[in-house]
Amino acid sequence: MAALTRLAKPSFAPHSPISYLSRCLYSGLGSEPSSHAAASYSPHLGPKPSLSVKDPKDRNVQWVFLGSPGVGKGTYASRLSNLLGVPHIATGDLVREELAASGPLSQQLSEIVNQGKLVSDEIIINLLSKRLEAGEAKGELGFILDGFPRTIRQAEILEGVTDIDLVLNLKLREDVLLEKCLGRRTCSQCGGNFNVASINVKGSNGSPAISMAPLLPPQHCMSKLVTRADDTEEVIKHRIDIYNEKSRPVEEFYRSRGKLLEFDLPGGIPESWPKLLEILDLDDYKEQQSAAA
Numbered sequence: 226m227a228a229l230t231r232l233a234k235p236s237f238a239p240h241s242p243i244s245y246l247s248r249c250l251y252s253g254l255g256s257e258p259s260s261h262a263a264a265s266y267s268p269h270l271g272p273k274p275s276l277s278v279k280d281p282k283d284r285n286v287q288w289v290f291l292g293s294p295g296v297g298k299g300t301y302a303s304r305l306s307n308l309l310g311v312p313h314i315a316t317g318d319l320v321r322e323e324l325a326a327s328g329p330l331s332q333q334l335s336e337i338v339n340q341g342k343l344v345s346d347e348i349i350i351n352l353l354s355k356r357l358e359a360g361e362a363k364g365e366l367g368f369i370l371d372g373f374p375r376t377i378r379q380a381e382i383l384e385g386v387t388d389i390d391l392v393l394n395l396k397l398r399e400d401v402l403l404e405k406c407l408g409r410r411t412c413s414q415c416g417g418n419f420n421v422a423s424i425n426v427k428g429s430n431g432s433p434a435i436s437m438a439p440l441l442p443p444q445h446c447m448s449k450l451v452t453r454a455d456d457t458e459e460v461i462k463h464r465i466d467i468y469n470e471k472s473r474p475v476e477e478f479y480r481s482r483g484k485l486l487e488f489d490l491p492g493g494i495p496e497s498w499p500k501l502l503e504i505l506d507l508d509d510y511k512e513q514q515s516a517a518a
């Protein structure tokens with residue numbers, strides 16, 4: 226990986242557990258995609274990070290959300306993050322924050338993102354490391370990762386640094402994914418995410434019919450809605466192809482480790498949310514939370 230050695234190396238606090246993500250990357254761990262298991266911890270990389278040795282009883286959940294663009298990872302990850310009191314960390318949001326900051330990286334990133342391509346593993350790991358470090362400093366425990374890992378290499382690096390308890394794979398028909406992406410809108414003022422698409426597709430080739438009502442913004446956001454620059458038909462189709470090529474194998478990576486939970490979305494939020502809580506065994510949890518509120 227000559228390209229790796231050409232990149233400026235970020236500075237690390239030597240024993241910071243989160244910087245370990247970056248150290249793994251720069252030390253070459255996981256630099257070649259491998260067909261099986263491997264990013265177990267290597268002793269030559271220094272002390273095993275404390276993040277990975279926390280007993281699950283002493284921390285909050287560490288979950289990963291997988292799924293094609295437009296499937297609703299952000300929506301459901303954010304709801305579960307509120308319910309469980311654990312941060313929802315979306316690497317797509319980290320990339321967009323970096324773009325908005327107009328720093329040295331932003332020109333390079335905007336070209337990649339607007340073409341629907343994946344940002345390099347190095348850049349993503351750096352952004353994620355920074356976000357996790359900031360969270361660690363605030364005392365955050367646990368996370369729901371959305372949009373990461375998206376390549377086998379990212380999955381191996383993550384596996385080398387911490388335990389993932391559960392990987393939720395959200396699934397939806399491809400024609401619906403496209404419509405949903407085209408309907409996405411964000412309020413430029415409050416940052417709220419909405420969807421103006423009204424989806425009604427008939428069942429075909431064994432797939433059931435599916436209906437999803439639009440998720441409309443409140444009146445005061447209406448005039449401030451913006452569409453993501455990478456949500457054009459051409460770019461969405463390309464992102465779905467890239468997902469199938471680069472990220473689909475990540476499903477198998479976690480399936481083979483017995484961590485993958487598949488969830489076929491039955492419809493919009495009113496149908497899907499209660500079913501999701503049921504398969505996650507959280508329906509009682511939600512009732513306890515509302516009773517305590």
Ligand SMILES: Nc1ncnc2c1ncn2[C@@H]1O[C@H](COP(=O)(O)OP(=O)(O)O)[C@@H](O)[C@H]1O
Nearest residue numbers: 294295316317320338342343344349372373375
């Ligand atoms: N883990 C990642 N690896 C590489 N690129 C990423 C990753 N996460 C986000 N990106 C970049 O940010 C863009 C937006 O990500 P995201 O909001 O998750 O989009 P999507 O709607 O396609 O799921 C991606 O198309 C990609 O360019």
